[in-house]
């Protein structure tokens with residue numbers, strides 16, 4: 001994440017905590033019983049769940065709530081599989097349906113978590129990743145592309161993505177397919193925001209082998 005965005009989120013979240021009350025954080029915590037929004041780093045699933053999903057969404061998106069819209073948000077896996085849809089609905093204020101929309105802090109917390117790929121555990125420092133072909137292959141190409149783009153998978157569209165050299169020669173095509181959202185094929189689950197960022201950054205940085 002770029003340092004400006006990071007500072008902005010810190011300011012937004014931190015600023016609100018201050019204006020809520022003049023008393024020290026711990027004091028307020030004890031008396032209100034409310035967990036403060038994290039002021040640095042990305043939240044973990046537990047925080048997102050207890051601050052946002054449980055109070056604002058599970059009434060309708062749970063088995064007991066009837067899984068409205070065919071969507072259950074009770075498990076980490078189902079939330080993870082729907083990150084981009086959740087973000088889109090909340091951003092457009094169409095969810096929570098017919099209820100008070102999420103406030104600025106809640107949105108910032110949720111979106112920051114989603115943009116980080118929805119981590120299960122808290123990440124206190126933004127990860128600094130040196131992107132290599134191995135990482136991109138392991139996290140994106142192997143699980144999401146090679147099934148169709150390999151000898152065994154029939155080299156769909158005459159594209160084979162099994163070797164570094166092949167991936168390199170298709171780099172700009174891969175980039176445009178991913179930006180337009182047409183790969184993986186629309187019927188398949190879209191890439192997670194983390195996977196998208198990873199492969200696009202790798203290509204932008206010159207698609208280094210090591």
Ligand code: HEC
Pocket residue numbers: 052053056057058059060061068069070071082085086089090095096097098099
């Ligand atoms: C009062 C009930 C209710 C609450 C609360 C609610 N939803 Fe929904 N949600 C629905 C219904 C009903 C649908 C089906 C589509 C529609 O009717 O708009 C839906 C659909 C969705 C969809 C799928 C949209 C699609 O087009 O497939 C997402 C994603 C979603 N909700 C996310 C959330 C999130 C995130 C929250 C909490 C911040 C939330 N919802 C809170 C009732 C609710």
Ligand code: HEC
Pocket residue numbers: 140141144145146147148149156157158159170173174177183184185188191
């Ligand atoms: C379910 C099978 C499937 C998966 C998974 C899949 N593709 Fe494809 N891909 C195809 C088919 C079929 C075509 C050719 C038809 C088309 O272009 O729509 C294609 C074409 C392409 C092309 C060439 C487009 C062009 O204009 O010639 C690229 C590049 C590509 N895929 C990259 C990827 C990447 C990167 C991934 C993983 C993020 C991926 N594909 C995942 C089936 C798949």
